[in-house]
Amino acid sequence: MKPRFEQPPAAAGSTFASYTRRESAFAFGWHHHREYELTLITQGSGTRYVGTTVERYRPGDLVLLGPDLPHTFTSEPYEGVAEAAVTQFRHDFLGPDFFALPQFCALDDLLARSGRGLYFDRVPEEVRELVTRLPHLGAAAQTTALLDVLCRLAPGSAARHLTGPGYAPAPGTAVRDRIDAVCRHLQQSHTGPVHHEEVAALVHMSPTSFSRFFRNAMGRTLTDYLNQLRVETACALLTGTPLPVTEVAARSGYRNLSNFNRRFRELKGLRPTEYRAAHLRRTVE
Template structure:
């Protein structure tokens, strides 16, 4: 129930990993590792969980996640093949002081910001081509291509943090085990009734104590996190189906239309009908 610690494979002849992840679907697999992770979605849609933040992803989405930042990518049900280009590397993969050199100051700043995760929106065609090339080349060429990608990303002024400032990427083991048991449970059950006492029991805590614990650990309230899960589910239903809003409300876990509308607008800045119309125009 806790995030699995992963030790990414590194091929002989290099000091970092780069590969294409292609599966029938990305399953929910909450995990963390010591490496930075750069992920470009090339096929499929779904939900990205990073720290406290839950967001949908689409082809072209690009993120950089810092070390020990719990995360997972989960495909939409029935979406079909899922594919991503992934590069994983440690801060010292080119030597302990490489990023401390003056000419790499902007890259070091990018890596520092990745502690909260950084999203770059939809990657340009040129950037996608560079990332797609990464698994196909080897040795010095592969390293140069990765540095070129990081250089371009460090100069991206539209990049935004993924998690809130209240989130600690590497809480203590006991805290992380409890939080991750809760997050996995909610990922599976948030569209139904969510009872605080039942969830608190997963963390072996009384409801009042659990509420305080969750807010300290996650930087947001338990209710806010559940609403985020439900609104992202609603976004998927609004853009991928023709279900009426009243049915979207029910399938997202809400029992009250006015509460759903209020929560949706707080998180998305639009009414559900406006969100659907805007996404349809972009399709």
């Protein structure tokens, strides 16, 4: 039940991997690896899971994830062909002491901050274009281009952390294993009834102990996290299907429409109908 450990192979003649991932839809694959991962969504929309956080993603989203930070991108066919430009590299891909050089202290800080995941807003179009081209460049050009991208992102004025400070990547620890088991279970079951006692039993804890454990590890209650999952599912249905709001609520795990509307507005600042209308306006524009 814990996230699968991946070991991405470096490309021939290089010390890191850069590729285009294209599928009809991204399947849920909770995993982690020792490499940093720079991911640019080039086509399609869906849901991004990073540590404690569940958010919608859309074309143009750029994130940098630090080593051993559990994550996955998932989507449905109705959300469009799923495509992303992905580059994975280790801290020593340019040599063991490269980022210790004084001229690269800003890059070293950027990589340190990525331990909680970074989302870059208002990224210049030329940076997105460069990230998109990375998988198609030769090894030498690819290396200098990646360094150029990191230098451009390093100031980080528009970067925000994706996951809370309460979640520290720690492969193999009992805390991480338990949290990962719970997150995978909830991803699969959140649209149906979820009972606190059953989730606690999944990790062999009493309900009281589990509540305290989950809040300490995730920085939020199980109910809060469950609502986040359900509201993000609702967002996908609102923007990807013509289903009426009552049906969206039911398919997202809410049996009470007023509760759905309240929770949705708390997390998104809009009513479900307003969220759908705003998405349609952005699509037209």
